[in-house]
Amino acid sequence: MLDGKNVLVGVTGGIAAYKVADVVSKLKKLNANVKVIMTKAATEFVAPLTFQTLSQNFVYVDMFSEPKTWEVEHISLAQSSDIVLIAPATANIIGKVANGIADDMLTTVIMATNAKVVFAPAMNTNMYLNPIVVENINKLKNLNYEFINPSEGRLACGDYGTGKMAEPIDIVKYIESRLVKDDLKGKKIIVTAGPTMEPLDPVRYMTNFSSGKMGYSLAEEARNRGAEVVLVTGPTNLNIPSGIKAIRVNTTMEMLNAVEEEFDDCHVLIKSAAPLDYRPLVVSKSKIKKDEDTLELKFVKNPDIAMYFGKKKAEKILVGFAAETDNIIEHAKGKLKRKNFDFIVVNDVSREGAGFKTDTNIASIIDKSGDIMEYPLMSKKELANVILDKVAKLLN
Ligand SMILES: Cc1cc2nc3c(=O)[nH]c(=O)nc-3n(C[C@H](O)[C@H](O)[C@H](O)COP(=O)(O)O)c2cc1C
Numbered sequence: 001m002l003d004g005k006n007v008l009v010g011v012t013g014g015i016a017a018y019k020v021a022d023v024v025s026k027l028k029k030l031n032a033n034v035k036v037i038m039t040k041a042a043t044e045f046v047a048p049l050t051f052q053t054l055s056q057n058f059v060y061v062d063m064f065s066e067p068k069t070w071e072v073e074h075i076s077l078a079q080s081s082d083i084v085l086i087a088p089a090t091a092n093i094i095g096k097v098a099n100g101i102a103d104d105m106l107t108t109v110i111m112a113t114n115a116k117v118v119f120a121p122a123m124n125t126n127m128y129l130n131p132i133v134v135e136n137i138n139k140l141k142n143l144n145y146e147f148i149n150p151s152e153g154r155l156a157c158g159d160y161g162t163g164k165m166a167e168p169i170d171i172v173k174y175i176e177s178r179l180v181k182d183d184l185k186g187k188k189i190i191v192t193a194g195p196t197m198e199p200l201d202p203v204r205y206m207t208n209f210s211s212g213k214m215g216y217s218l219a220e221e222a223r224n225r226g227a228e229v230v231l232v233t234g235p236t237n238l239n240i241p242s243g244i245k246a247i248r249v250n251t252t253m254e255m256l257n258a259v260e261e262e263f264d265d266c267h268v269l270i271k272s273a274a275p276l277d278y279r280p281l282v283v284s285k286s287k288i289k290k291d292e293d294t295l296e297l298k299f300v301k302n303p304d305i306a307m308y309f310g311k312k313k314a315e316k317i318l319v320g321f322a323a324e325t326d327n328i329i330e331h332a333k334g335k336l337k338r339k340n341f342d343f344i345v346v347n348d349v350s351r352e353g354a355g356f357k358t359d360t361n362i363a364s365i366i367d368k369s370g371d372i373m374e375y376p377l378m379s380k381k382e383l384a385n386v387i388l389d390k391v392a393k394l395l396n
Contacts, residue, residue: 013041125161
């Protein structure tokens, strides 16, 4: 969440200006205070009233319009902002800022601010690849201005190539990552996520209902708080968050090996995956035929990843998860001890709003001393931060 954070959004004259309405709306939903400055060209694409309504604030366009207060508006806007986002950023605004031009409200505020300034460029591919634009971007990067790179795709002009503004959700996530605390900076955190799957024959496999959402939220929030994050993920339908090293695996053995590769220099291992406990004794080389009325398969136990790393963890912090349906606390306490976790996050997956597929969770956390903290229904993102608060405390 961005409670109390002041985000200044500069909208410039590109087609993607309409998408920035969504950026402003999403920032407001995160409780940020949002103010918007539009260039004159931007008002040709979207009416200021749209941004005024979404931001619930006056929209600034003209530097010399009748002042709303006795403050010098461009200076007070520059000073009160925690971050300035320019989206879409035209070739023109990039060129103007790179060359010290301050001839309207937006460029003057950018010149006057000490806040972080982030550009989300959007333009035709030839414009984006024009050596002048490339040089201007490099110059700004060297001066610590930040860029959210545009993606490749079909552009509004009909061309195909690089220059499509990053998606609103990714822009908002980037802004969030620049504004929240960095108490995990310098720490390497491995997060395992999702289910594993074990092949039965060339066309079949078994798996479980884990969606990976909790692990991906943890990875994303740990990144936002400054950690170097390695996400070891089983098969999921989720997008890998940017700025995270992802290792995709299928089987439980592959998950164990991937964690092993990264384990030595990590500080924290969060085991939020749901790896399969068993695998078939034999994976049939050819498709199993449906000739018989019943089918018997023999399974062997997979290694217990949590137990394995619990034995070799030394000073590292190990966080476990337990998804239980009965005798929840008792089972979790046993698991915490057996696997040498520093603490365990327990969900009653039979409760509405908790468990695998939802965006929310209802959890309790049990630590080594046996203390139990119970939490109400919250989003997996909120729960991720509760867990990381505990990790940060242990690291200190
Ligand atoms: C229909 C239309 C679409 C445009 N789209 C873009 C764009 O996506 N990116 C860009 O850099 N310029 C684009 N331009 C050109 C800018 O609007 C122009 O360079 C303008 O001077 C930018 O002013 P500003 O940077 O002060 O907003 C577009 C122009 C028109 C007419």
